[in-house]
Amino acid sequence: YKMATGEGTKKMTVLDVLPWEDVLNKHVLPCLSITDLFQLRQASSHALHLVTTFFNSTFKIDLSPFSGKITADAFQLIIGENDVLNVLVLSGCKNWLTDRLLVPVIERNKRLLRLNISSCLYLESDTIRAVADNCHSLTALSLKDCHWLSVPSFLMVAVNCRDLEKVDLTSCWEIDDECVTSMAVACKKMTHLSLAKIYGITNRAIDAIAKGCPRLQYLDVQGCWRVTNSAIRNIGEYCKHLRVIKVSDCRDVTEASLARLRLRGVKVDVPAPVGLNLSRIEHTFGHSELIPPLYLQI
Numbered sequence: 342y343k344m345a346t347g348e349g350t351k352k353m354t355v356l357d358v359l360p361w362e363d364v365l366n367k368h369v370l371p372c373l374s375i376t377d378l379f380q381l382r383q384a385s386s387h388a389l390h391l392v393t394t395f396f397n398s399t400f401k402i403d404l405s406p407f408s409g410k411i412t413a414d415a416f417q418l419i420i421g422e423n424d425v426l427n428v429l430v431l432s433g434c435k436n437w438l439t440d441r442l443l444v445p446v447i448e449r450n451k452r453l454l455r456l457n458i459s460s461c462l463y464l465e466s467d468t469i470r471a472v473a474d475n476c477h478s479l480t481a482l483s484l485k486d487c488h489w490l491s492v493p494s495f496l497m498v499a500v501n502c503r504d505l506e507k508v509d510l511t512s513c514w515e516i517d518d519e520c521v522t523s524m525a526v527a528c529k530k531m532t533h534l535s536l537a538k539i540y541g542i543t544n545r546a547i548d549a550i551a552k553g554c555p556r557l558q559y560l561d562v563q564g565c566w567r568v569t570n571s572a573i574r575n576i577g578e579y580c581k582h583l584r585v586i587k588v589s590d591c592r593d594v595t596e597a598s599l600a601r602l603r604l605r606g607v608k609v610d611v612p613a614p615v616g617l618n619l620s621r622i623e624h625t626f627g628h629s630e631l632i633p634p635l636y637l638q639i
Contacts, residue, residue: 370395375407375419397421401428405457408433413442426450432459432483440467447471454478459485459509466494473497481507485535488512492520499524507533511561514539521546525553535561537587547572551579561587563610573598583607 370378370392382392396402396419404411404419411419411434429450431438438461447453447468453476458464469490472479479502484490490513499505499520505528510516516539525531525546531554536542542565550557551572557580562568568591576583577598586602587610588594599609 365391366395366398371399371401375404375411379415393421397423398425399423400425401430402426403428403430404434405430405432408435411437413437413439416442420446422449424449426453428455429453430455430457431461432457432485433461434458435460435462437463439463440465443468444471448475451475452478455481457481457483458487459483461487462489465489466491469494469498473501477501478504480504480530483507483509484513485509485511486513488514491515492517495520496523499527503527504530506530506556509533509535510539511535511537512539514541517541518543518546518549522549522553525549529554530556532556532582533559535559536565537561537563539565540567543567544569544572548575551575555579556582558582559585562591563587564590566590566592569593570595570598574601577602577605577607586610 373381378392378395382389402419402423404416408431416434416438423446426446429446431443438458443458443464444467447456448471453472456472456476456479458468464487466489472482473494474497479498482498482502482505484495490510492515495510495513495516500523505524508524508528508531516536518541521536521542522545526549531550534550534554534557536546542562544567547562547568550560552575557576560576560580560583568588570593573586573588573594576586583602583605585608586599588599589610594611596614599611599613603609603613
């Protein structure tokens with residue numbers, strides 16, 4: 342573009358014409374990948390300022406597709422001084438992400454709603470304590486394969502972040518029944534929960550979830566071999582909104598508890614036995630409201 346000025350004609354670019362906050366930052370730059378944004382910031386000083394402004398004002402940052410390529414220096418460039426983040430996804434950033442880098446980010450972003458730090462191997466309890474102290478509106482927390490997670494630090498999250506709806510604790514091996522019970526008491530809005538591959542979990546934890554989280558829709562207890570039919574029956578009894586349950590490798594969970602869930606339309610990851618007659622099971626258990634009888638007039 343060219344614009345006439347008192348000193349002649351000035352050449353202008355699209356960055357000069359389009360409003361940054363209303364158009365570029367809201368509708369254009371979010372469509373670019375991290376790679377594209379880094380290439381753009383190298384184009385000119387104007388472009389550098391534009392991308393920096395975007396990074397500092399965006400509500401969502403997802404580095405998971407580039408977790409193996411991002412460095413600590415690049416992370417600091419991207420995060421900058423952003424203090425308005427709602428969503429931060431850092432899953433797989435396992436080779437460089439530390440408490441020293443992440444804690445200041447969490448402390449600045451008190452309106453964080455979703456945090457995913459799954460498989461971040463070099464983080465420690467300081468990060469979780471920062472979440473508990475600052476992110477009281479958090480609704481989703483993913484800590485899959487965070488083997489370093491301790492019971493005391495997660496208990497702080499359970500007590501302080503009572504709006505949690507989705508929690509993934511897969512393979513957080515130190516988590517125990519007491520911890521899950523405290524979470525169930527505090528987090529009444531829970532809809533999605535994974536306790537998969539936490540081998541110390543027993544029926545006590547699952548019973549607490551059943552009675553404390555009536556909105557539960559998704560439960561994953563794969564590999565929790567101490568969980569039995571009794572706890573799964575309680576889930577079915579109290580969690581009326583349940584849609585999906587995963588129980589593979591739970592050696593003491595059988596059709597004695599799963600059949601009733603299948604009757605309700607709950608998706609179970611374990612295939613039903615060949616020849617299972619749900620209508621006959623319904624008749625046996627007396628759940629006539631689940632499968633209405635078929636009346637034929639001849």
